[in-house]
Amino acid sequence: MGHNINFNEQTGKYSFFSVQQKAWHNLGQIVSDYPTSAEAIQYAGLDFTIAKQPNTHNLPSGKSIESKTSFFTYRTDNEAVLGASVGKDYHIVQNREAFAFFDAIVGGGDGILYETAGAFGQGERIFITAKLPGYIRVGSGEDVTEKYIFLTTAHDGSGSITAAFTPIRIVCQNTLNAALKGMSNVVRIKHTAGAKQRLEDAHKVMGLADRLSVELEGIFNNWASVRVSDNEMKKLIELALCPNKETFDLLKKGAQDELSTVFKNTVQDAFAYAMMSDTQQMETTKGTLFGAYNAVTGYYQNVRSYKDDEAKLQSLIMGGTAQGKAQAAFDLCRGFADAGADIFKFN
Structure with a gap:
């Protein structure tokens, strides 16, 4: 990475x-x-400090016009351009x-x-x-x-x-x-x-x-006291990691053979983390709903590969994929705590 x-x-x-x-x-x-x-x-x-200057438009005649609406931002220490086009009201x-x-x-x-x-x-x-x-x-x-x-x-x-x-x-x-x-x-x-x-x-x-x-x-603490079976753990992971309606419909039908290889591999990696990671063998996580939630967050934090650290930060904290999936896992676990395995009964 x-x-x-x-x-x-x-x-x-x-x-x-x-x-x-x-x-x-x-x-x-x-x-x-x-x-x-x-x-x-x-x-x-x-x-270092940041400054803003208007963009300049070079015309074919050789003249240049200074923009009144388009600006760029740059570092004052090394003059590296950070933003090529920001508005006049950008503060x-x-x-x-x-x-x-x-x-x-x-x-x-x-x-x-x-x-x-x-x-x-x-x-x-x-x-x-x-x-x-x-x-x-x-x-x-x-x-x-x-x-x-x-x-x-x-x-x-x-x-x-x-x-x-x-x-x-x-x-x-x-x-x-x-x-x-x-x-x-x-x-x-x-x-x-x-x-x-x-x-x-x-x-x-x-x-x-x-x-x-x-x-x-x-x-x-409530989730750490709620027991889940291995099968329920895997179903929670599948639903949390579900990428689209097409995949959801296949899960709903139980059509495991029609699921994409990428999705099945992702679920398997998260499930393996849930079953084998040392941090998933604690009293609070082994066979518990809290463990199911951590299986999803732990997969994105400790197993999944990212292009670079900025991409990982975007995914985990700044509203990216991992944060979205963590929220899905959180909502599913709350539903399981309230309704148990009934949440797997699709209408």
């Missing part, structure tokens, strides 16, 4: 840092203590302003710890993860999930600023993202003139994280 982590030719370093743990692909900086935001920005190579949110979101919470005494940060490509997308105090504990307490806030923003006009509550199960590093009914785990902020102010106000994610933590702990 590749990485697409930004390499700064001026400093000769990769734009990534991690606390205590080995940095991705042995790239970037490993630090022993949790840094301040100012230190994290430097460690991650994010201490740049500097990297330091992204960290200010966390600093406002730290100032409140909540004990947020910066754990990773970095940039992809030329620096057009940055990300920050910060650990929140406390844990989500399942079972007797050995199965522990840490709580994080993840923030990412793009400087090329391709997306909004996104801040999300992201639980990570320690024993296998599964990202357990799931939105509860009527409650999203994500706050999105547009790159408009008011973006900076709204970014500063986005500490409402903290309240969201607190509420989600309490609810998820209750749900996961």
